Amino acid sequence: MSLKYAVVDIETTGNNIETDEMIQIGIAIVQNQSIIQQYDSFIHTRLEIPHFIKTLTQIDQSDVLNAPHFYDVKETIYHLLDNCVFVAHNVEFDLKFLQKYFADEGIKFEPKYTIDTVDLSKMLFPTFRSYQLKQITLALNIQLENAHRAIDDAVATAELLIASIQKLKSMPIDTLKQIYHITKQMRYDIDELVFETIMNYAYHPQNVIKRGQFYVFDPSNESFNFKWHDSFEAFYEMIIHSCNYEYRTNQYKLSEMFLNQMLSGQEMAVEADLGSGKTLSYVIAALYFITLKKESVLISTSTILLQNQLLNQEIKKINEALNINLPVQLIKSKHHYLSIEFIQFLMEQDRDNHDSMILKVQLLVFILESDGDIEKLNLNGGRKIYFELMQVLFDQTNVHYLMPKQKHPCIGITNHAHIASIHHEKLFNPFKHLIVDEAHQLLNYFLNQTITDLSYERVKYYLSQIQKTIEYEMTSSKKQSLNMIQKLQKATVEFKQANDLFEAVVLRFLNLNKERISLENDQEIISELVEIYMIFDQYQSLPLNTTINKLSSFLVDAFNPLIHCLMHDQNVFVEIKDFNKSKFTFSFQQHDINTLIDTQLNHFQSKTFLSGTLKSLESLYKSLNIINGEVLQYQQPLNIKAPCFIPLDIETYQYTNRQSYFESIINYIVYFLQTKNAKTLILVNSFEQVEIMKTYLQDALENVVILSQTKNTQTSKLNQQFNDLEECVLIGTQSFYEGIDFQFSGFKCVMIITLPFMHKEDYRLQLLKHQLDHPFFEYTLPMAVNTFEQATGRLIRNKNDQGLLMCFDHRLLNANYKNFFIEKLNKFEIITGDMNQFEKLLQNLS
Structure with missing residues (x-):
């Protein structure tokens, strides 16, 4: 029964x-x-x-x-x-x-x-x-x-x-x-x-294969058999027609340009207007190239949003329309995947709790239906902590990862972090042709790869695991020798000493009341860090416990390059977000930016860099050898001139007067929201500004839905929530300046509260300041102009869009660099004035 x-x-x-x-x-x-x-x-x-x-x-x-x-x-x-x-x-x-x-x-x-x-x-x-x-x-x-x-x-x-x-x-x-x-x-x-x-x-399961003690997913070995013997123009027209897209001559020419670039095996940089259809253009070109030359093409993006667009819109629609299965593969380094040996190691752990047992079952199920990509696995809470601890304790040499193997020419999709990573080993060897979309973000990923982080939370976590292991060893076995107990007691004292020293170092920086600090050759700091390092070093090999050895070794590997950088006067930065000790991080430069760029990009025979806002970074990218030639501009005329209003009767923004600055602009924002039925995106430069703006609006408005970004917000989820609502306000930081899909059939408004300049202590600026003659004009300004241009592109993306752009920062009109920003407003009708002119403008827009 x-x-x-x-x-x-x-x-x-x-x-x-x-x-x-x-x-x-x-x-x-x-x-x-x-x-x-x-x-x-x-x-x-x-x-x-x-x-x-x-x-x-x-x-x-x-x-x-x-x-x-x-x-x-x-x-x-x-x-x-x-x-x-x-x-x-x-x-x-x-x-x-x-x-x-x-x-x-x-x-x-x-x-x-x-x-x-x-x-x-x-x-x-x-x-x-x-x-x-x-x-x-x-x-x-x-x-x-x-x-x-x-x-x-x-x-x-x-x-x-x-x-x-x-x-x-x-x-x-x-x-x-x-x-x-x-x-x-x-x-x-x-x-x-x-x-x-x-x-x-x-039951007899399908699509699984035995690997060691486990059954794992066995992907289909079918090859891509699609063939085409006609011209590229006919190929392009066939796909456009099959997918029920509108044929645009300019879009075909852009796609043809991408194809010729891959066939020539050279380099090209393109600025293609937002809404020009560049994504579909290079997908069609890549597919034809694979069919023609039987060579793989790698596409790199900055945002998950664009990766999802590639997979779930362009590629999915072509698959359905042509009844084919395009050879597409997400490309990540092997460390993003599970290995059979790691799963075996984890299954053998006998100190189980409820979370660890759920995790074990999750893994057994996950490998039956997945390629082993860890990011697809839902890990949080205790399961996430346990998984990460096991990863640290596991010896990853000579393991067999479950990552998919490329057997046929394909379109590879990856992200800029992997392109820039020094750890991608031979990951991209099968690819000789590279298309970099959202190329304006590429430099930031290279800069991120030149530095290594050591956070307060990481150090404290591993110290706590060492202490728990010592306590377990002292209490779990009554057969411990007196000598071993004494060694464990000594270890308890010395690791506490290391913990206290580290706390003292962190406290010293906290007392400076700065969120960002650039360190010079501070001998006192070096001396204290060396003392901490020496404690960890001696416990790498002491015969106490393998877990203590491994965790000590990890801490040695983390502290060693930090001390080396300090001793040799290399770039070392401290960041303390929100002046919160748990958000304390050392960042230190380990790699030269120029060498890294050359090493990572020279592998590819052809390289195509494209973005909706690449021209403003042309000089910077040339100086760093990311691109060599001119940036070609491909414009998609929409014949729409949306208004851009700049108020003249508000204060000039300065960081020291930011509170009164917000008070002076709030009347404009409240009046607009009370007068116009619209969906509004308000862009600020920090989470502090998000909270200030949110407080003002909540006090002034009762019946307006206000969404706001926090430090823990998932951008994609908040963007979806924003799009699901008819009329509402979203207050976001620089992650909302680009890469979001602002959907609304009615009137839209984008408000830029301050020009998006990075903080003067931003680590990216510190990394480049010795390589540039004029860091502000060569790096800080171009990056701000580029971000500003991305923000303006949120408003008008097709011929049916209607809306208003507002910028409250007077530096747009008065600063000596104003023209760099103004030229990015060539698709807008610039209107200046006071509140009276603003009221008349809104009446005319009704």
Whole structure:
């Protein structure tokens, strides 16, 4: 007889089991992978249902007023649940509430088995971004129209349980046995579900192969057989027609230019207007080139947004229209992938807790259906900490990574960080042709690669792990010799000394009250860091414990280059974000920027650099040998001149008067938002400015939805939320100046609060200042102009867009470098004036 599952969801007046009460219960009975019975009832409560609960559940007082008391339905509910596996999404909550209600009626309710579908989902769907019921059901195409209604949630959770059983049934029997042995040790009874699957096993898995003790995903070996024997022009027209795109002559010429560049094996730099269709142009050119020459092409982007556009729009649409499977591969270094040996190492660890056991099952499932890319795995909380610790302790020499192997010519997609990385080894050897989109960001990635970071949190984390290991060694075995105990006690003292010294160094910088500090040859700092280093160094090889040895070795490797840079007067910077000790970081330069650029780019036979805003960086990129020739400009005329308003009756911005500056501009922003039905993007230069602006607007406006970026915000998620709302305001920092898709069919407004200059202590400027004659005009200004131009491009992207650009910074009109910015406004009608002129402008735009 197969197991019977009672899937339960209850709604309550709150989360406190002692003071809150049940208001609804829903039960779905599952057997043989089908829902065979349902039960749904409101439950009478004597409590007032809080407004939040009413809004969340759509249950109000009228629903429960004449509903049965629990004692009226206790027998029915008990008999439904009896002899069933008790299942719920966050089972602890529902079970404890029910047990209390049954206990109040003199009934002891202790189900033999319980299963939490939160844990089950984490294990069996390891790539899902969220394990909230609504998000899981969305990902699995399970219907859930009325979330937070008990019966709807219970039925959706039952469907989730059935989907989980079906997934288990599709796995190799050896994998199921491995999962069973892990789950048998866990606090809920998922092992019973796995055991039943094993006992009724009758499936032969597809697309898997045995590697060591594990089954892993076996990708298809099919080659790309698409052939084309006609001209490129005919090829281009065929794709445009098949995908139902509009044929544009200028876009075809741009695509043809990309193709000829690859065929010539030379270099080209192009500035192509936003909205010109450059992405589709180079995808078509690359596909034709692969078909013609049987050589791979590598495309590098700066943002995940553009990578997603490539994969989920351009390439997906061509695949569907032509009924082909383009040879596309995401290219990352091997350290982004799992290895069989690491999984084996992790499985052998016997000091398990709940998180580590979930992680082990996640990995067994993940390698069955994935290429082993760690970034696809949802790791957070305790699982993430445990995973990263195991990575440090694991010896990664002579391992076999699960990264995909390129067997045929393909379009490779990577990011600028990998292009610039000194660690990509032979990753790009199969590629001789490079297309760099968003090339205006490439230099920043090269600069990032020249430096190494040592953060306060990293040092403290490994010191804490060393201390925990010492404590474990001293208490876990009664057979430790007296000599060993004395050595461990000495280690405790010395690691505490290293910790105290490090804290003192950090505190000294905190007391300077600066967020960024450039260090010179500070002998006192060097002396203290050397003393810390010497403690770590002696414990690399002392025969205490291999974990202590490895963690000490890691700390030695981290401190050694920092001390070397300080001793040789190389660039060393300290950054303390928000003056918060936990955000303290040493950054030090280990590589020369020119050498790095030459080494990483000279491998490619042909190189194409393109961006919507590359011309402003031409001189800088030439001086650093990123590009050699002129930047070609490809313009896509839209015949639209949107207004750009610059107020004249506000203060001139200075960092020291930023509070009064914001007070002087707020009237303009509030008036606009109260007058115009629009979607508005407000761009500032720091999170401090985000908070100032948000506070002012919240005080002045009641019925306007205000979204704001924080340091922990995922840009893509906030951008999606912004696009989902009809009329709202988004306040963002420089990460919103570019790479976001500002979607709105109505009137749009982009407000630039201050010109986007980097901080004078920015590490990028410090890295280049000795290589440039005039750092401000050669680097700081071009980068600010480029960022400014990116911001203006958020507004008008096609012929149907309409909107207003506002810039409040008077330096745009008065500074000696104003023309660098003004020339980027050639697609706008510049209007200046006071509030009266602004009011008239808005009337004319109505």
